[in-house]
Amino acid sequence: MSQKKHTPPDIPPMKDLTIENITDNVHSINSKCSDGRLKFLLERLVNHLHDFARETRLSIAEWETAIKFLVDVGDISSDVRHEFVLLSDVLGLSLLVDAIDHPKLKNSTEGTVLGPFHTTDAHTVSNGHQISNDPDGEPLLAICTIKDTNGDPIPDVAVDVWETDSKGFYDVQYAGRTTPDGRAIVRSDQDGIIYFNAIVPVPYPIPNDGPVGKLLERLNRHCYRPSHMHFMFKKEGYDRLITALYLRGDPYETSDAVFGVKESLIIDLAKVGDVDGLAEKYGVSPETRLLRYDFVLITEQESQGAREEDAWKEARRQNCNLKVVNGMLIPE
Amino acid sequence: MSQKKHTPPDIPPMKDLTIENITDNVHSINSKCSDGRLKFLLERLVNHLHDFARETRLSIAEWETAIKFLVDVGDISSDVRHEFVLLSDVLGLSLLVDAIDHPKLKNSTEGTVLGPFHTTDAHTVSNGHQISNDPDGEPLLAICTIKDTNGDPIPDVAVDVWETDSKGFYDVQYAGRTTPDGRAIVRSDQDGIIYFNAIVPVPYPIPNDGPVGKLLERLNRHCYRPSHMHFMFKKEGYDRLITALYLRGDPYETSDAVFGVKESLIIDLAKVGDVDGLAEKYGVSPETRLLRYDFVLITEQESQGAREEDAWKEARRQNCNLKVVNGMLIPE
Structure with a gap:
C-alpha cells in the first residue's frame, strides 16, 4: 500500500459536532490563518451563514435547491454574462x-x-x-x-x-x-x-x-x-x-x-x-x-480619510476589540 | 422605435438608497412574494448578507475577489465534481x-x-x-x-x-x-x-x-x-x-x-x-x-414530530411572530 504517512495536525481538536457548537468549531479550525483580515471575514461569514441556517431552520431540500441555484448561476456565467x-x-x-x-x-x-x-x-x-x-x-x-x-x-x-x-x-x-x-x-x-x-x-x-x-x-x-x-x-x-x-x-x-x-x-x-x-x-x-x-x-486622500473615519466609527459601534489597519477592520 | 409601453409597477417606492436603508428597501421590493417560506428565507438571507458587509466594511476589491471565487467554483463544477x-x-x-x-x-x-x-x-x-x-x-x-x-x-x-x-x-x-x-x-x-x-x-x-x-x-x-x-x-x-x-x-x-x-x-x-x-x-x-x-x-413520523417541536422552540426563542407550518418556520 502506498499510503502517505499521516501525523496528527497541530490544530485545536474538535468532535461531536452539534447545532450549537459547530460555529465555534469552524472558527477553531480556521484560527491558524495568518491573514488577519481574511480570518476576520471568514469568522463573520461563518457566523452569519450558520445563524441564517439556525434561525430559518433551513431544510436539506432547501439547501439542495440553493446549491443547485448556485451551480446554475455558474453554468450561465461567461466573460460577457456576469x-x-x-x-x-x-x-x-x-x-x-x-x-x-x-x-x-x-x-x-x-x-x-x-x-x-x-x-x-x-x-x-x-x-x-x-x-x-x-x-x-x-x-x-x-x-x-x-x-x-x-x-x-x-x-x-x-x-x-x-x-x-x-x-x-x-x-x-x-x-x-x-x-x-x-x-x-x-x-x-x-x-x-x-x-x-x-x-x-x-x-x-x-x-x-x-x-x-x-x-x-x-x-x-x-x-x-x-x-x-x-x-x-x-x-x-x-x-x-x-x-x-x-x-x-x-x-x-x-x-x-x-x-x-x-x-x-x-x-x-x-x-x-x-x-x-x-x-x-x-x-x-x-x-x-x-x-x-x-x-x-x-481625491484618493479624501476618500481614504473618510473610509478610515467610517471604519473607526464601526469599530466603536461593535465595541469588541476591532482596530483599523489600512482602512480595513481587523481584530486587535 | 419599438419600445414596449411601461406602466409604473405596484410596489412600495424607494429611492436615495443608503448604507442604513438599503436592507429595508430590498425587503420592501421582495414583499410581493406570495410564497411565505421563500419570502422569509430571502428576508433573513438579505439581513445577514447586508450585516456581514456592514460589520466587516467589505471593500469593492474583496467583493470582486468573492465574485471571482464563486465564478471559479462554478467553472470547476460538473456532474462528478460538486x-x-x-x-x-x-x-x-x-x-x-x-x-x-x-x-x-x-x-x-x-x-x-x-x-x-x-x-x-x-x-x-x-x-x-x-x-x-x-x-x-x-x-x-x-x-x-x-x-x-x-x-x-x-x-x-x-x-x-x-x-x-x-x-x-x-x-x-x-x-x-x-x-x-x-x-x-x-x-x-x-x-x-x-x-x-x-x-x-x-x-x-x-x-x-x-x-x-x-x-x-x-x-x-x-x-x-x-x-x-x-x-x-x-x-x-x-x-x-x-x-x-x-x-x-x-x-x-x-x-x-x-x-x-x-x-x-x-x-x-x-x-x-x-x-x-x-x-x-x-x-x-x-x-x-x-x-x-x-x-x-x-420513522418519518418520529422525525416530523421532533422537527415540529424543534421549530416551535426556535419560534419561541426568536419571539417575533413566527409560526410553524409543515415543520417549517414562517412569519405569522
Whole structure:
C-alpha cells in the first residue's frame, strides 16, 4: 500500500459536532490563518451563514435547491454574462458595498452600481464623438463638467460611458458583436469638460433568462431598470467613481431591479434648442435632447480619510476589540 | 422605435438608497412574494448578507475577489465534481443543516455529511457481496444490524454504502471509470442484517486542486478527511439517514476538513478471527478486519414530530411572530 504517512495536525481538536457548537468549531479550525483580515471575514461569514441556517431552520431540500441555484448561476456565467454580479445586484449587496467603500463627501457625486455590462474594450474618443450608432435612438447631446470638491475643473479624466441601444440591449448582448457600440472612453479637456453625442436612455430588463431572472419571478419582482446612462471616472490621485444618471419620471424610477437610483443622480433632459447658440456650437439639431451634469470627484486622500473615519466609527459601534489597519477592520 | 409601453409597477417606492436603508428597501421590493417560506428565507438571507458587509466594511476589491471565487467554483463544477457542496462542507454548513433537519432521537443513529462523492448509479447487490475490487485494500468484513427505536429489526432497507480505494480516491475521481466500484446498495434481510466485503477505509484529501482547496490553503487548513465509510439508509416510512462510520485513532479524527466526525460514529475494528466461527460462517480469512455496528433508524413520523417541536422552540426563542407550518418556520 502506498499510503502517505499521516501525523496528527497541530490544530485545536474538535468532535461531536452539534447545532450549537459547530460555529465555534469552524472558527477553531480556521484560527491558524495568518491573514488577519481574511480570518476576520471568514469568522463573520461563518457566523452569519450558520445563524441564517439556525434561525430559518433551513431544510436539506432547501439547501439542495440553493446549491443547485448556485451551480446554475455558474453554468450561465461567461466573460460577457456576469450572473453572480447580477445576483449581488438584485440582493442590494452591490449598492451597499459601493456605498461602504466610496463614502460620499460634502458636495461630491454619489456612486451607484457598476452593473454587469461594463467592458474593458471601449475605444478612447475625442470630445464631440458619436458614441451610439443606433439609427432608431433619440439623439442626445451630453455636456458635463468634472470638478474637484473645491470647484476646480479636473482635466484629463478618463470617463468611461456606456448605455443600451434604443431596444434596451447593450452591444455585448448581441451574438454578432465585432466592435464596441454605445460605449466609449472620453477624456475631459483643460476646463474639465466632456461632451459627446449619444441616444436618450430607455428602460430595459436585466437578463432574465437565467437563474437570477427565475428568482425574481418567484419573488414577484419585475426585472426592469429605469432609463440611465453609466459613467466611470478614472484619474490618478482621485477616487475612482462609478455612477449613473437616471431620467426623472421613468416608470421604474422607484423600483429599480438592482437598487441603483439615488435622488442626486436623477436628471431632467432639456432640448439643445432651449439654450441660445448651443445647436450651432455643437453642430446638432435644436430638437436634440440635452443632458447636463456637473460631476464632483474626491481625491484618493479624501476618500481614504473618510473610509478610515467610517471604519473607526464601526469599530466603536461593535465595541469588541476591532482596530483599523489600512482602512480595513481587523481584530486587535 | 419599438419600445414596449411601461406602466409604473405596484410596489412600495424607494429611492436615495443608503448604507442604513438599503436592507429595508430590498425587503420592501421582495414583499410581493406570495410564497411565505421563500419570502422569509430571502428576508433573513438579505439581513445577514447586508450585516456581514456592514460589520466587516467589505471593500469593492474583496467583493470582486468573492465574485471571482464563486465564478471559479462554478467553472470547476460538473456532474462528478460538486465544488459548491464542498464549499458548504468546509464551512460547516452541510453538517449544520443535516443536524437541523434530522433531529437525533433517543438511541437513534446520528447523521453526518453526505459529501460530494455519492452517486446514484451504484448496483443493488445481495448480502455477502464484495463491494470493493481494489487488490491493494486491506480486506474488511462489515456486519451491521438495522433496528427501529424499539429495538425491532427493520428488513428490506436499501443501504447505500460507499468508500474510497486504498489510495484514498473514489471511483468517480478516475477518468476512465466505466462501472461503479467501492460502492453498492445492500438490502437488509428479515433480521435487519446487512453484511458485505469491503476494504479498510483510509484517510484522504478532499479535492484540493480547485478554488475550495485554494481557500483552505489560504486559511492554513489541511484538506484531509479521517478514514470512514459512508452509509445512506432508505425505506418507506423511515427518515432517510445519511451517516458514516469513522475509525478511532485516525490522525484526522479531531480535525476533519468537512466537520463530519461525531463521537457516536467512531468505531474500533476487530479481526474476524477474534469471534469464534465467524471466519467459517462468512468464508473469509481470520485476519480480515471486522466492522460491526448497530444502526437505529427513526420513522418519518418520529422525525416530523421532533422537527415540529424543534421549530416551535426556535419560534419561541426568536419571539417575533413566527409560526410553524409543515415543520417549517414562517412569519405569522
